[in-house]
Amino acid sequence: MATRLEPVHRRVQLARLALAGGAAVLFGTSMALARVHFAGHHKQGVTPLAPPQRLVDVVRQDQLQAGILAPAEAAPGIASAPS
Amino acid sequence: MTFRSMGCDVVVEGALAADARAVFERYDATFSRFRPDSELARLNRAGGGVMSPFFAEVLEQALWASRVTRGIVVPTVGRCVLAAGYDADFHSGLDRPEPAAHAAPGALRRVGRVLLLAPGTQIDLNGVVKSIAVDRAAALLRGDGFVSAGGDIATRGPVDVALTGGAVRVTGGIATSGVTRRQWLRGGVRQHHLIDPRSGLPSASPWSEVTVCGATCLDADVAAKAAFLLGEEGPSWLDELGLPGRFVSGASVFSNRHWKSACI
Numbered sequence: 001m002a003t004r005l006e007p008v009h010r011r012v013q014l015a016r017l018a019l020a021g022g023a024a025v026l027f028g029t030s031m032a033l034a035r036v037h038f039a040g041h042h043k044q045g046v047t048p049l050a051p052p053q054r055l056v057d058v059v060r061q062d063q064l065q066a067g068i069l070a071p072a073e074a075a076p077g078i079a080s081a082p083s
Numbered sequence: 084m085t086f087r088s089m090g091c092d093v094v095v096e097g098a099l100a101a102d103a104r105a106v107f108e109r110y111d112a113t114f115s116r117f118r119p120d121s122e123l124a125r126l127n128r129a130g131g132g133v134m135s136p137f138f139a140e141v142l143e144q145a146l147w148a149s150r151v152t153r154g155i156v157v158p159t160v161g162r163c164v165l166a167a168g169y170d171a172d173f174h175s176g177l178d179r180p181e182p183a184a185h186a187a188p189g190a191l192r193r194v195g196r197v198l199l200l201a202p203g204t205q206i207d208l209n210g211v212v213k214s215i216a217v218d219r220a221a222a223l224l225r226g227d228g229f230v231s232a233g234g235d236i237a238t239r240g241p242v243d244v245a246l247t248g249g250a251v252r253v254t255g256g257i258a259t260s261g262v263t264r265r266q267w268l269r270g271g272v273r274q275h276h277l278i279d280p281r282s283g284l285p286s287a288s289p290w291s292e293v294t295v296c297g298a299t300c301l302d303a304d305v306a307a308k309a310a311f312l313l314g315e316e317g318p319s320w321l322d323e324l325g326l327p328g329r330f331v332s333g334a335s336v337f338s339n340r341h342w343k344s345a346c347i
Contacts, residue, residue: 067255081234
């Protein structure tokens with residue numbers, strides 16, 4: 001009986017190994033293709049998502065900037081008046 | 084420390100690293116419309132010419148003001164100001180029986196340090212000169228304090244500032260533009276110095292005063308002038324830029340969203 005089952009077990013084991021190997025190869029190939037073809041998968045080292053400092057400087061210089069305003073806490077020593 | 088320059092009282096509070104009066108004197112001597120020997124007067128007479136680096140730097144700031152206000156605060160309305168009757172120092176009296184004239188804004192071109200003015204163009208840098216001088220003088224303060232020129236203020240540290248019917252604590256700059264102080268009559272018609280470049284005439288803005296708090300006095304001054312000239316659009320324009328503004332119209336005071344949220 002054992003001799004009849006032995007080749008069956010061997011074939012089952014081989015089939016399992018083949019399926020596992022195939023799945024691993026398929027997964028690896030998919031990942032490699034995804035890295036090459038899809039923008040969401042980085043191909044080089046990660047760089048921060050920030051605009052260049054020079055651009056930031058130019059944009060900041062070209063805007064009116066707000067000051068810090070709060071309710072008065074003491075009697076004013078100076079007044080703003082129309083000029 | 085208090086002194087007079089640029090036709091207004093200058094107040095400096097705090098220890099200075101250098102002479103603030105000299106800063107104001109230099110700007111006044113270079114940019115005065117009423118001093119025939121000023122560089123501004125010379126360039127206006129000649130229709131342009133080679134600018135000093137100092138003059139070119141301030142003109143650059145005036146052109147920046149024009150860009151950020153989308154052409155509302157411009158340096159080319161000198162002829163319109165003259166036509167409205169502002170042709171001498173305000174304190175010498177400007178009321179005249181003859182009516183005001185009308186002039187269109189001019190145009191300029193700048194190539195490096197060479198300034199070219201279109202025929203008839205008179206430049207007027209008063210839209211930025213005083214607030215730049217205030218910022219420069221405030222930069223000389225060794226510690227906390229402020230510099231005020233006729234109510235245009237730059238602070239080092241927080242400073243409590245009085246306004247028409249109120250007070251606020253400001254860090255940075257604050258400026259008020261309006262027509263309640265500088266008005267005169269031509270042919271019985273009220274005139275003022277805030278020219279709308281779209282018409283070339285004194286603005287018919289519904290506001291009598293607009294106050295803005297900026298990071299610097301220059302930011303505040305340019306924004307206040309533009310908000311005044313934009314009329315009813317002024318409050319929302321300031322809100323779009325994230326600037327707090329306070330508008331006075333007669334006895335009514337209106338604050339935009341950013342002013343309200345800062346002062347609750």
